[in-house]
Amino acid sequence: MTGYSLHRPLPIGEVPRWDIETGVAVIGFGAAGACAALEAARGGARTTLFEMGSGSGGASALSGGEIYIGGGSDAQKAAGFADTPEALAAYLKLAGGPDADAAKCDLYAAQSLAHYEWLKAQGVPYKGSFVPGKIIEPATDDTLIWSGSEEAWPFYETAAPAPRGHVIQFEGWGGGRLLVDILERNVRAAGVDVRTDARVVALIADGPAIVGLVVRIDNRDHFVRAGSTVICTGGFCMNQDMIRRYAPEALKLSDPIGENDNGSGILMGMGAGGDAIHMDEFFTTCPWIMPESLVKGIFVNRNGQRFINEDCYHGRVSRTMIDQPGDRVWLLVDNAIFARPIDLARIDIAAVGESWEEVERELGLPEDTLSATVRTFNRYAAEGEDPLWHKAAKWLKVLDEPPFAALELNFAGSYFSFFTLGGLATRPTGEVLDRAREPVPGLFAAGRATAGLPRWGHGYSSGMSLADCTFFGRQAGMAAAARVRETA
Amino acid sequence: MTGYSLHRPLPIGEVPRWDIETGVAVIGFGAAGACAALEAARGGARTTLFEMGSGSGGASALSGGEIYIGGGSDAQKAAGFADTPEALAAYLKLAGGPDADAAKCDLYAAQSLAHYEWLKAQGVPYKGSFVPGKIIEPATDDTLIWSGSEEAWPFYETAAPAPRGHVIQFEGWGGGRLLVDILERNVRAAGVDVRTDARVVALIADGPAIVGLVVRIDNRDHFVRAGSTVICTGGFCMNQDMIRRYAPEALKLSDPIGENDNGSGILMGMGAGGDAIHMDEFFTTCPWIMPESLVKGIFVNRNGQRFINEDCYHGRVSRTMIDQPGDRVWLLVDNAIFARPIDLARIDIAAVGESWEEVERELGLPEDTLSATVRTFNRYAAEGEDPLWHKAAKWLKVLDEPPFAALELNFAGSYFSFFTLGGLATRPTGEVLDRAREPVPGLFAAGRATAGLPRWGHGYSSGMSLADCTFFGRQAGMAAAARVRETA
Known part of the structure; x- marks a missing residue:
């Protein structure tokens, strides 16, 4: 010593x-x-x-070797997205929270494209191809993905959305x-x-x-x-x-x-x-969005309450889970969207039922808590709306096809x-x-x-x-x- | 300079x-x-x-000149409470959160009564009289009150409750x-x-x-x-x-x-x-518990969801309000428990209705959100239970006597x-x-x-x-x- x-x-x-x-x-x-x-x-x-x-x-x-780049890159343009440095700066300031560093956000937004060129000049390969959907990292060697909450409420209200996750060209995860x-x-x-x-x-x-x-x-x-x-x-x-x-x-x-x-x-x-x-x-994050159909489910806390628009970036959703009372949350899915979560996430099926009331009982929740949440969600989802959390219409699905299931994300046990x-x-x-x-x-x-x-x-x-x-x-x-x- | x-x-x-x-x-x-x-x-x-x-x-x-003292003081005994240093230490550790300072909690719990005697020896007057109920500070010159979440869930599960707020003898607030x-x-x-x-x-x-x-x-x-x-x-x-x-x-x-x-x-x-x-x-706190009947109301956030047992210490309830999405919460009361909040709190009446559905609409909330919350709350309160938040039976009241009101606590406008x-x-x-x-x-x-x-x-x-x-x-x-x- x-x-x-x-x-x-x-x-x-x-x-x-x-x-x-x-x-x-x-x-x-x-x-x-x-x-x-x-x-x-x-x-x-x-x-x-x-x-x-x-x-x-x-x-x-x-990491996945993914870099947040925007302002109108070749890959963004090729995929049809008209991003601007202003939109990038606005997003970074939202994402930075109540004490976002405005000087760093502005400088980075102004020089993001030049930085991208610099990375390429060092030999970092970018295929320039876009993969749509909500994913963690491309499983292929594609190099542009949605990697944040750009399209989700409330971010899109202030910052024009574009995909900005520029991933190094690499087959599979871990670039x-x-x-x-x-x-x-x-x-x-x-x-x-x-x-x-x-x-x-x-x-x-x-x-x-x-x-x-x-x-x-x-x-x-x-x-x-x-x-x-x-x-x-x-x-x-x-x-x-x-x-x-x-x-x-x-x-x-x-x-x-x-x-x-x-x-x-x-x-x-x-x-x-x-x-x-x-x-x-x-x-923090749990890779719960794989497979993507799970994004159409809704999260509830131990009281059967929703707490976020589930189409936000998986890290924002996961961080908000940790704020909930208790030590776990559940993702509610119906038969139409159910798919086994990726093994890595260590998510369990906590309850299955032919009705939401049955799932509620099986989880030990009081009557008309979780089931009321789903009922209200379904009533508006049928109209393509989510008045509470403004989840985008493309992720809204009436959860009415039994059997129904609650997937459990336990903070200590699942992969956070x-x-x-x-x-x-x-x-x-x-x-x-x-x-x-x-x-x-x-x-x-x-x-x-x-x-x-x-x-x-x-x-x-x-x-x-x-x-x-x-x-x-x-x-x-x-x-x-x-x-x-x-x-x- | x-x-x-x-x-x-x-x-x-x-x-x-x-x-x-x-x-x-x-x-x-x-x-x-x-x-x-x-x-x-x-x-x-x-x-x-x-x-x-x-x-x-x-x-x-x-401040109110109130000191958290326990372990079996004269005032506690006179009021019939059998407090112990162990219960005090346990409460302090809960109250200190995930990194409570165990050494300080233990030392203070062991010496709390001696410290009380020391304060008296300096000339700090204590009448030794207990005022029951949920109050901020005594309006009288009484000197022992409930000043925390001792009787509230989940605190009472771990630490035997006793009132420990020893207030300097002083007529009114501000001792x-x-x-x-x-x-x-x-x-x-x-x-x-x-x-x-x-x-x-x-x-x-x-x-x-x-x-x-x-x-x-x-x-x-x-x-x-x-x-x-x-x-x-x-x-x-x-x-x-x-x-x-x-x-x-x-x-x-x-x-x-x-x-x-x-x-x-x-x-x-x-x-x-x-x-x-x-x-x-x-x-942080808002003095929303004055008058005390308001404790029988239930708080909901902008989504019409409850988020705490309202019989916790007003500061714990207030701190949890700040965690809620948006910039305000509402306290729902019926005609039986309504009383005008203390002026100091700067609380407004945001909506009044003959039904909870009417209050919900007047607040601009989606259907079957706030009203579902009240319905479920009432259903169990009628049985003397609060399965979600374990609010104590004595504070449970079925909120079914119209007119109904939502009192608004706005973080920036109300007195936090x-x-x-x-x-x-x-x-x-x-x-x-x-x-x-x-x-x-x-x-x-x-x-x-x-x-x-x-x-x-x-x-x-x-x-x-x-x-x-x-x-x-x-x-x-x-x-x-x-x-x-x-x-x-």
Whole structure:
């Protein structure tokens, strides 16, 4: 064990020697770190990337490799969608919740198409083909999908909808690994000095400025002098203690999506004076929309009440489930739309009946609760309306074909994956802000170590996090390199 | 303007002179600061109290002067309630939510009666008389009331209920002012050096240790050397920027209960390395239970759905309202229980009808939503049951006597008072903990600048905050004085 702390930078006066000197030090080799390192190196800075694992990856490599892009891409146009940067910005602001970062939303919306071209230039393949419907990721190698709540109420009222989930061309799920591999290839080609099995244990400070870091490599502390440091260490979903202190609602969930997402970078940034905001926010989802016919079912809570328009993005629906009283919700389906849920979701059939009253009884609910909910839903669905939740007409189906079933989504038992959305406050440049809204000199951050475009669990859409990681990772790398140039 | 920052302690090397030297410096003259100063002085420490306002008060003086006390007090016994420390501890842990501080709950439960005797010894008057029913504060000078969700589901299942709201003897509302006045009298008698109009603008650090503070008095910076510093500055409900960054759900509310609750102490503590936890949590309430007959009504959200047992503590009910979709909820009452709500609550009559269907239509709700909710509620209430929310039988009333009315509680328009519950992480001794769970040497905190007994808006009960302020203020004062003795 070293005596260094994630929580307090080592004063420069206590540094015994410099083992490594670099321009830009990047911590973490997921998509954010790769993009930061790439732009830093291309910006002319000597760049070193430290990764605690044995290779690149992070949570990015566990993802579908989907990036939220809009404003009128080739794929959007080919599929007949006329998206605009304004509509994209409006959607991102809705999705960002009550404290959406307007500056980041506007910048990203304005440069989203250029970023898409940049990704292609790195070798990220996009077939440009659209798959309609509500899916999690394409099972094919198609590359454009609906990946959020764009068409759902209330989002469509404010932001003109378009599909914006641009998925890396990859046969089947899990293209995130390929995305990171491609970024890694570029990182290495750009001359970045990549150090794996290299765990950063402390930052080094000269007064308020961050001037380097202490890295544990081969069981020995290395003192790294760096002109700029970029924290790209991901969120804290793997750190139970942080979850308990900052986001205890997520204690209900047992399937974190993460690898080394232990919050270490957030803690180091806070220790350096950085502000951490929206730490209670998290994304969660259960892949309940597979098969898609299930979207025509209706969700009820333990009191038999509906609580969301089920045609929202599956993550928004899932996050709202967690707000419900009790520890489970049910998806009500009739025989016409029933199909066995995807195994991954671990959803059980909790009750079956020839009438909704029978299902209600079998679930142990009071009379005229669930059955009243279905009756009212059916009465309006027959007219193509959902006056309570404004579910779109194409997903409305009178649930009147017996047998009827209640599919159970249990928060602890079903597959509710989650990751955290709160983190360091940063400028669009990646500069880490302190609590007085001033930059911590020399310190940058990107990705889920920050509160970025995604910062509200109820608004998250697929691809928002990788959009944030890749685009703002690049901004951080550019700004970090510029600072090295300016201070040289 | 000074050049000092709440966000970063001034290094001791930059202190030009010492204007004041003291043993214990207490910041803030609400109940927490008063109790801390009192115990510090009585513990033998030279004690100086700095208050930015012109006199004592803080949010404590805006309160009803009610303290959550239990375990078998004279007043409880006289009223026939057999409370125990175990039941009190169990209730506090439920009320503290998913990350309740077990150590604080247990310590407070064990010493609650001794603390009550201490309060009496300071001269705080208690008549010892119980007022039954659901009230906010006694309108008389009685001093024991039900002040939480003790008798309500699900609390009574785990913690044996007893009334624990011990209110200072005072005719009418607002006894908090008297409570602080009495504490102030003791503070002055104990020889505490009280400095008002004295705004603390920075802490002073010697390495990781806090060794003093910079105070602005008469437009001049005073440098104060202190053996221990105790932050008792309250929460951050008056700081819109902090609300936005840390607790944006509270942006819905417009009536903060606070005076100078600007979060300055929390920011200074964080700047000194302290951890701030549960920053998203807040208490809110609307005084909708006056007159009490309204408790027999049922709340529905904009979809006509019930969402809570209405016999819970009014703050728990109010906090749950804020979780509902939309910006308002309705309290449904029939002619038998209708009474005009207390003016303070700013509640309007939104609809009146001879049938629940008419009320439903008048509110613009879809058919068979609100009316179905009432029908189901009535069907079971007639049998003395509430199978959905387990509202106690004594509050169940079939709502079948026309005319019927919907009383509207609009989050922005009705009187939803609120204050924040998140703050510095502390030990029961008041030692401020850093993010590694180690004390910040020399720094203590108590009251709403900390995450104390109350730290979950859905569990708050009246008197929990003053219990926390007074008891843990005392602990902090004692520990701060002990540290001065030990380091002397």
